[in-house]
Amino acid sequence: MINDIGDKHFDKTVRHCEPRPQDRLLAYKPGKIFMTFRNDGAVELPRIGDLQGPMRYLFSIDEERFFLWDSQEELSLRGYDYVSNFVLRTMKPHDLCFAGTTGYHLSVWYKNHRYCGKCGSLMKDSEKERALVCPQCGNTVYPVISPACVAAIIRDDKILLTKYAGREYQGYAVVAGFMEIGETAADTLVREIREEVGIRVKNLRYYKSLPWGFDSGILIGFFAEAEEGEEVKADQCELSEARWFKREEMTPIDEPVFLGAEMMELFRKGEDPYSLERKKSCAR
Numbered sequence: 001m002i003n004d005i006g007d008k009h010f011d012k013t014v015r016h017c018e019p020r021p022q023d024r025l026l027a028y029k030p031g032k033i034f035m036t037f038r039n040d041g042a043v044e045l046p047r048i049g050d051l052q053g054p055m056r057y058l059f060s061i062d063e064e065r066f067f068l069w070d071s072q073e074e075l076s077l078r079g080y081d082y083v084s085n086f087v088l089r090t091m092k093p094h095d096l097c098f099a100g101t102t103g104y105h106l107s108v109w110y111k112n113h114r115y116c117g118k119c120g121s122l123m124k125d126s127e128k129e130r131a132l133v134c135p136q137c138g139n140t141v142y143p144v145i146s147p148a149c150v151a152a153i154i155r156d157d158k159i160l161l162t163k164y165a166g167r168e169y170q171g172y173a174v175v176a177g178f179m180e181i182g183e184t185a186a187d188t189l190v191r192e193i194r195e196e197v198g199i200r201v202k203n204l205r206y207y208k209s210l211p212w213g214f215d216s217g218i219l220i221g222f223f224a225e226a227e228e229g230e231e232v233k234a235d236q237c238e239l240s241e242a243r244w245f246k247r248e249e250m251t252p253i254d255e256p257v258f259l260g261a262e263m264m265e266l267f268r269k270g271e272d273p274y275s276l277e278r279k280k281s282c283a284r
């Protein structure tokens with residue numbers, strides 16, 4: 001998945017340092033990143049070289065430092081262009097794609113918080129942490145991260161998959177939705193499942209979470225077991241389809257890049273938590 005950068009270390013410590021020519025530059029427009037493709041089709045991000053302008057240090061991956069092009073002015077560099085950041089979801093190398101999406105998340109936050117929400121003054125970088133501080137009233141804001149829950153719903157060796165209505169992505173997916181204020185992750189999951197497919201669930205099993213900078217989010221994945229006898233009623237506004245799949249009806253997914261896809265693949269291989277728990281109790 002996109003945050004899988006192998007042995008490399010993502011260092012998000014805030015530093016106040018000057019850009020060097022060999023450092024990487026991250027520049028964005030809404031939904032787009034300034035990049036090119038290498039000959040092998042992999043993603044390439046520009047190096048600062050002799051570019052001049054406002055730049056902000058963001059983070060490092062191993063020795064590679066990443067700066068944000070902190071200007072409204074569009075960058076222009078031979079061979080490079082603003083490309084839909086959708087490509088970062090599926091392409092390689094993972095470290096540059098992860099840097100691209102995490103930088104996008106930060107760039108949206110910086111752009112949306114130039115001015116203090118309390119008094120309207122221009123915000124300044126905090127000296128000690130990743131935060132913006134108002135020099136007039138002291139208001140401090142931290143990066144906004146919106147959590148969403150992802151649910152793989154299972155019953156009697158079948159998984160419930162859905163298709164969204166009116167979205168670009170037309171494949172089958174698991175149920176997902178944003179957390180609302182005052183909810184725990186489990187509350188969100190139960191509510192979303194009830195709203196989207198009309199069933200009740202039990203025995204939630206946390207799987208893993210995934211930073212999702214495209215939507216300033218973090219995805220929190222769970223497996224859930226559907227209660228017996230519940231009938232699926234798909235929300236007609238959100239979904240075009242919702243139905244149960246047996247393992248043998250599913251197409252293998254080679255390298256799942258989405259959290260939901262990875263969970264679907266675990267189920268297909270019989271490696272979901274309920275199958276593993278059953279195997280364990282049989283072995284006893």
Ligand SMILES: [Zn+2]
Nearest residue numbers: 116119134137
């Ligand atoms: Zn203020």
